[in-house]
Each structure stands twice: as structure tokens, then as C-alpha cells.
Amino acid sequence: MSTHDPIEQQSTSHDPLALDNQLCFPLYAASKELTRRYKPFLDPLGLTYTQYVTMMALWEQDNIPVKDLGKRLYLDSATLTPLLKRLETHGYVTRQRSKEDERSVLISLTDEGRRLRERALDVPRCMGGCINMDSEDALRLKQLLEQLLAAM
16 A cells, blocks of 8 residues: 555646645735735825725716625625725715615715825825836736636
């Protein structure tokens, strides 16, 4: 009887459960690392990363139904609702029922929420300095990730 474990003998290049063979793991690790690097730039604004991307979406399109905002951010209502309540507590957004459809809640920026945009303008530049990747590679990576999202 052999004392060798057949799994140990398998090369990781052929092992479907090898961490190095997973697409999901480098995406997860990179996302986590990017989010961590945002923290020193977002802390002075009083925002988490998820609140920041929510505000970016609202700076692009104000007065949007929660459902549409959730689709844009790939967030479900269980995640988005408490996040929006916190942004409302900070005075950045208001939530109110649509007059056309009582089931729909509209999210709108307050004047303070619009002013926050000016304070956040340096965040992308600061983050660019944290990533050691040329702009062409970064753009290609972004395009590939958008393609992946579209395929899902």
C-alpha cells in the first residue's frame, strides 16, 4: 500500500480546487486590498468605501429610486437600506416615497451631499498614487472586469 497521498502528487496546475487556479480569489484579494487603501482618504470625509461609491452614483444621477441605485451598485436592499439611513443621518441624502409610486423610495442629495463631492475630488488621484500599475493596464483590467460583470 502506497503512503503517498494522490492529492499531494497532483500538480496545482491541474487541481480544480487549488487556490492559484481560482479566478475568484485574486478578484477577492484585490478588491479587499483596494478597499483598504481607500480608508485613509475616506476617513476624513466620514465615509466607508460602500458609502463613497453610493455617493458617486448619486453625484452622477440624483433623485433615483432605491431599486435603481441598488442595481447600479450591485447591492441588495438589505445592504443598501441601512447604508442610506447612515448617509441620511450624516445629512448627505434624503429618502422619500415617490408620489407616482408609493412602493418606490427616492434617494436625493442634500446641499451638504452635493458639497461633499468637492471634498472628495482628490480621492481618485490619491488612489492612483497607491496603485503601481500603468494607466493602459489599469484601463484594460477595468474593461475586463466590466466584461466579467456583464457576462454574469
